[in-house]
Amino acid sequence: MENSNLPDNSFLEQIAQQLGQVFFSYDTIGGKFNYISPAIEQLCGTTPENIFSNPEAFLSHVHEDDLEFLGHQYRKLLVTREQTQVEFRVRQTDQETKWICVSACFIQDEHEARHLIGGHAMDITEQKVFTQNIMKYNSKKNSTLEILSHDLAAPFANIQGTINILEEQVNQGDMDIQQLIGFIKQDAMRGSDMIRDFVDNEFLESSQVMLHKERVDIASRIAIMMDNYIEQEKLISKNFKLISPEKPIFMYIDMMKFMQVMNNLVSNAIKFTQDNGNITVSVEDKEDHVLVKVADNGIGIPKKMQPYLFDRFTRARRAGVRGEKSTGLGMSIIKTIVELHNGKISFESKEGTGTTFYIEIPLE
Template identity: 55%
Template sequence: MESEVTFQHAPLVERVAETFGQAYFVYDLTTNRFKYLNRAFSHLFGLSEEIALADAAQLLGYLHEDDRPFLYDQYAKLLTEKEQEGIEFRIQIPHQQEKWICLCCQLYESKEGALVTGFAEDISQRKEYQANILKFNSKKNSTLEILSHDLAAPFNNIEGMIELLETELKNSESVVLNLVHYIKENAKKGSDMIRDFIDNEFLESSEIVLHKERVDICERAQIMIDNYNEMSGGLISKNFVLEMPQEPVFMYLDVMKFMQAFNNLISNAIKFTHDQGTIKVTIEDQVSKVLFTVADNGIGIPENLQPALFDKFTSSRREGIKGEKSIGLGMSIIQKIVELHQGRVWFESQEGQGATFYMEVPKE
């Protein structure tokens, strides 16, 4: 009955649909033909209305090869769930640039048959904009983390040398001692400000609301590791290794939050790994889930600190090799972000033999 009411005034609906920029359509599953599509649909997919109405199968040839299994899976879900929203995929139209499409559709069933109605829109510019934001955000995160670790060492050295000066100048004039105390206080303030800034950046990115989108996680990980490799041997003396599938691995993630958690795991590995040490990042596609691994050959985690490692304001917090401070929130926020994605995080470690952290996250 619902479908009969919905399509009873089809001419009026069609006139309204023509006034919007979105591509509207009605597809008959019984005849495998479009019953209706507006001008925006023809423009979006590069087909005339006559050709699209006569041969809908031509559209299948435009689907990006890597996205076809995903779309077949979404179609199967539509048949059971009757509604699908925010389906993002790519099309490749001859002599045109690749496009990202966002599709929303519903299934209507009646005695006469079954119809799929919905709309699609070109989100290519939005995807490009988001990719650039993520690229520069990843660059910012890795740069800030590297600078915080690298600058911690000279600040700590300054504080240590000042303590020696204080010992030597015990009997000196009070003016000199006051200057030494002033230098010491400012060195400590500078070190604290750097770490506080990094901590606040991470805390602000961990708000509870998720905004998921379909992303190639391998592409994002490559950008992140490339940023670190650009600075290895310079600001930071570590070896970074990335192992992942050659084919894209698509997931539905709040990519800003998830990559911040991913980046923070690497940051912790840097903090507890000596110079010239190795940090290995692995991405493993497990069909319905993806396993992320960050392994280092650093100083490891003492056994007595391991049980409370993921606690908020944990007692397991400790300074890094170069004196980097911790407020004890990093691991709890990583766990929170992973769990919001319906995943889990855990680790394995022996003191003096490095640590390996795992994040297992569903693709959807």
């Protein structure tokens, strides 16, 4: 007996329409859609009838940079038959680009000998824009902190140097002046340490959170970070350069943590590169992995320190060219985050010539 308390399909479709969700069922053997809700027109600018008559019509709306990725995810679902969630972009007829999230699962209908993929799709454009803006300003915040830490550390170092000269010239018997000089010296050291501790704590706290991977264009995100450094290069007397392909490089990473890694590597390059030195960041698509390089022409890493560079509280820690302090944790955290992404980090360095770090992250 039919339950009169259950809502009919038209009512459910109205709810889906209002929520901007599209429900669908696709026959993988027949290569056709068995059902697709009317909300598809709102999402992609095409009607269910168009897709029923020509299932590939939907693909014409998928962003060209996401077509290969979507095909890969479809084939993966057929093989693994595990529930999946995919985010990609579509273009409407008016060329507006939207982000949609598709949740799908594989269903084997043995009674009718059909293999179906069922699920729903929804517009996540607003969430994506919101997240991207957060990431953009977080990246700017991190690079600004690094710039400030180096920019403010220089005056403190100058104060400490001047105080050392005063200590030598002031009469040793004048205890009042000696005491005042001691106070100034302590405050200068404390101020310099506070700045560096604040930046280091930001990095430490962010590295202890679980990975949250998402598909992002790594080339554009690194470009945003480098723009921040290039805009401020006069403040810290360094020359910054980015080498990156024009086309996007999409990969699954925890963007927040990876950009902390990049900021930390650039920060180290600043710390160990003299004024007017060069710092170059490059991004390369190597088909099965992405290669990111951070190179400088600074003072280099002493050979005796190199084997211990990635150790926790490493004995390879040392002050920067302006006396910047080091916790000895930074490179260890960088290595941990890279390895959590199934990647690897290495470096080449020669004293007096400079250092280059290499990060390889596999493309999933």
